[in-house]
Amino acid sequence: MMDIKQIIREIAFELGFDAVGISSANSLEDSHSHFLEWREAGYAADMKYLLRENPINARPKQLLPEASSIITLLVNYYTPVTDDPGSDYGRVAAYAAGKDYHKILKKKIKLFQEMLEKNIQRKYLSKGFSDAVPLLEKSFARSSGLGFVGKHTLLINKTYGSYFFICELITDIELEPDSEQSGTCGRCTRCKNVCPTGALDNEYVLNAGLCISYLTIENKGIIPVELREKIGNWIFGCDLCQIICPYNNKIKQTNWKEFMPEEGAGHWLSLKKILSIRTDDEFHELFCHTPLTRSGRKGMIRNAAIVAGNRLSQEALPELEWLVKNENDPVIKEHVLWALSKYRNSVAVL
């Protein structure tokens, strides 16, 4: 009879997962202490799910007490980015260009659970997630032999670089853990040097409150004035530390059609189009199948105003002028006023 690990691999590849690894479900105590230090330093900003008491992050048995092993699955989401269409557009991070991965991967993980049960012909316990619980997914993926953690704090796999999602299945099935993958950043510091906000100033530690990904997606309020210019053209998320990383030089495009840019919002968004969305319903209709829902209409308009101010978009200007007169939300209004001041200052300089 085929061994269970072999069955797991075959199911994973049949379902389109790009890599699979196995680790024990024991707590990762080193990572746990590191996580506590990280959030005590204030680096979790105001992300409430990371600030809970009695954190589960390194302790999978808090999610499934019978857990014995973790099956980690990687999903390559990389698609090449088309050239910058110019100052009327804002850039979407690559992971968010296609359909909403939460929904797609949840269904795939369920299928994986069902196929595994059918193939091993016995009931077993399992819970599957992807970016849905505050488990330290990178740390468990690392201990399952799927890569090493780079100085930008993302997991790097020698075949897929860092442009992949991590999914995991915590299970009571006892499985032999895979051995860890070697790999190192060596003396490279490119990601730290390219990061515009200094979020990676301490290598291997991300100060989330400074990260453009946090600022444009997780932060629901005011973006500090001193960081706005540094956001540049990023309207949702940021990939600068991944773009510069040599491990991402020769990676393959995803085979998952769901993550192709034409299936979702794409890599570039018209600032005018975003700034002219008048209601939450309208926003939902345009983006409900994509990860962009996370920031909501208010967050996206705020981000679009910043990018318009940074790029001095001519198409966006009438929309900003409309918003300053008609929009009631104080967060949107404050960012629109900031953007308009950038246009005025640029005229004064000329």
Ligand code: B12
């Ligand atoms: C919160 C969060 C964020 C926050 C904070 C990111 C961060 N680096 O912590 C923000 C909003 C900024 C963010 C941004 C992004 N995110 Co995010 N995010 C998460 C989430 C939900 C939790 C991460 C977390 O717990 N962070 C807390 C810190 C302390 O933990 P950690 O970095 O995971 O673990 C580190 C330490 O514990 C350390 N460590 C462990 N043991 C030890 C021991 C010692 C001694 C030391 C020194 C260190 C150490 O190593 C780990 C890696 O650095 C995960 C999903 C999940 N549940 O894990 C996705 C996740 C990390 N994000 C992901 C992605 C894709 C992104 C973005 C690329 C999206 C984008 N393009 O905008 C950016 C990348 C920014 C960056 N450089 O990290 C992917 C990463 C895949 C990968 N290849 O690694 C994940 C895994 C989601 C998923 N399931 O696919 N994210």
Ligand code: SF4
């Ligand atoms: S995602 Fe952007 S802002 Fe965040 S650490 Fe990387 S380069 Fe810096």
Ligand code: SF4
């Ligand atoms: S850019 Fe260099 S330092 Fe940063 S993660 Fe990649 S290899 Fe490591």
